[in-house]
Amino acid sequence: MITTRDIAERLGISVSTVGRALSDDPRISEETKFRVRQAASEMGYVGNRAARMMRGASSNVVALVIPDIRNSFYSTIAHELSKNMEAEGFQLMLSETDDDRMVELRHLRELSANRVAGVIIVPTARPHAESVKLLKAVPHLQLLRRHPSLGSQWFGVDDHEALRRATAHLVTLGHTRVAYLGGPTELPTGAERLRGFRSALSEGGLPDDAGYTELGPPSSVDHGRQAVRRLLKGPDAPTALVLGSIQLTLGVLEELSEQGVKVPGELSVVGFGDEPGFSWWGPGLTTIGLPIQEMATGCALWLMRRLKTKPVNDGPYTSVSPGSLVLRGSTAPPDGRAPSRSV
Amino acid sequence: MITTRDIAERLGISVSTVGRALSDDPRISEETKFRVRQAASEMGYVGNRAARMMRGASSNVVALVIPDIRNSFYSTIAHELSKNMEAEGFQLMLSETDDDRMVELRHLRELSANRVAGVIIVPTARPHAESVKLLKAVPHLQLLRRHPSLGSQWFGVDDHEALRRATAHLVTLGHTRVAYLGGPTELPTGAERLRGFRSALSEGGLPDDAGYTELGPPSSVDHGRQAVRRLLKGPDAPTALVLGSIQLTLGVLEELSEQGVKVPGELSVVGFGDEPGFSWWGPGLTTIGLPIQEMATGCALWLMRRLKTKPVNDGPYTSVSPGSLVLRGSTAPPDGRAPSRSV
DNA sequence: TATCATCGTGCTAACGTTAGCACTGCTGGA
């Protein structure tokens, strides 16, 4: 690897001059700068950020810690972040936790060792104590999920309100046997979504738990398939279903397609998220749309500002986006008056 | 930030001893090791990889340079890589080029400055000369696309064969007006896929270009929609369509759904890739399945081995996976004898 | 008793870069 020293020796000048020329220091004459740049380019010099960091410069790497990049929700987040940060000269480190707190911890250790400038994290349900410690030493931001021990910088969705609206839509249509399939209440988002679901039921004068609630691993397509199979069994099967996770929605849609369940005739469905394919699924999936891009851009801007300016305004910051109900064909009154169609 | 020096001072020993204790050097007594580890843990010491790198250690970061992480093909790749590398103690840096060679160059500059240990890249059509230079200074691996100047380490799909088979399937069904919609021939993959398409037509005794070929930006869902709109206009519209990119496929499916085109009655369709949703689109999309996981794992293993062992076996290496045709309901003979259904 | 290997530890230099200070000529004002 070529160093400033190599350039200095070749030009017969000092390393200081080379360094200053390369950083466009006004004290260096234009002629010297030109010669240095010329030589640097010819010799293929690339500055060593590790060395620069040793002199106190901060890294230009921001880490994104998420459960699974294959979840298109997170890949959209990653894309938006990457785009915004590239413009500011930052690079993105990607760490997948698979919702495993020990994997999360291992990643955070590595990220700390690499002295990343900042971390955007979708934390696991109960982060390890050491993870908390490591995160606290770095500017960080929680995304979607929120764990009290990780501070109050948080960007997320109003999960309660989103699920409340989705469920209210079904209740208004006249459904009384409404099921919910979502993530475990161990996750703050899971708890909030379930709460929203129940609020809507209560407001509609329905019992807030009639045994139509299935909770489980939120990132498992397979679990979605199995759970919906269980829900639809039996004489008192629900006439409507609200979902609380993208991956579960994918599984449910696959299963309903395969079983040929008539939607919305036999079952009305409200999905979670708005993936490519949701619009052409059966009669079109009514779903809870999430402002992913806006959130990601918000995160990026917040963190960039936080990293550029000294830690001035590090007070609590939360940004809550509402989510919106996208109405398509998969919801109708329970008696099936609306056109019903097998999927 | 806590350093080995802080630990040394607190324990009244030298930094050398601390360093050795932390790296489990056999020369240090167990008692000292214990005290050092204790102190390090208490004080929240995290080794500084930048400093370690200055002493010649290599970084533990591998970069993945791709057009767009939202493309689920690439997110699957990223996931598999990340998983495999985490197990070996490596971290993943994510760089999106958006198929822009200048963005690609900027990323490669940053990656070089950060002294990444290796790079896995899906190169743009014509990488910048400086990009080539930068890549050559680092162990790297081309994925999917292959540019001659970037060396001969390459993992990819047999695009020619995949498209040939897909097209042959349609020709065998009796289609004579078969259209292709894919990426530009500027991209090696685009060229190969088009060649495969034409091979199948020739083998079936059909003219290998009857004006049913549309090439364009392969990552643009919108372009897919527009292109299929153009293709279906006019009296001699094709009766079958083969696709050569995932994003284009997504666009085409959306457009066909919206326009209510009968598939496979009016048009038989073979998609590219196998996304969630392809199975429930209309009658089920017949599509070209890609061995994404296998490829990603192959890449990861190759690069890990390359990074662990000294640059011994750096000869040309290519791995070609075939791809497989997934038969579903979207293809049928052109006269529409098969059950036709509007999507 | 003298010599020597062994164990555990300390000192120092080096990695590449940058910031502070020092130095050399030169110009211009007193």
Added chain:
DNA sequence: TCCAGCAGTGCTAACGTTAGCACGATGATA
């Protein structure tokens, strides 16, 4: 004529870690 000021450059130290060498103490061997 002398000195202040300035432009342009060089020297040196420092960042945190690690490897090479050196050192003192202990126990074993001749």
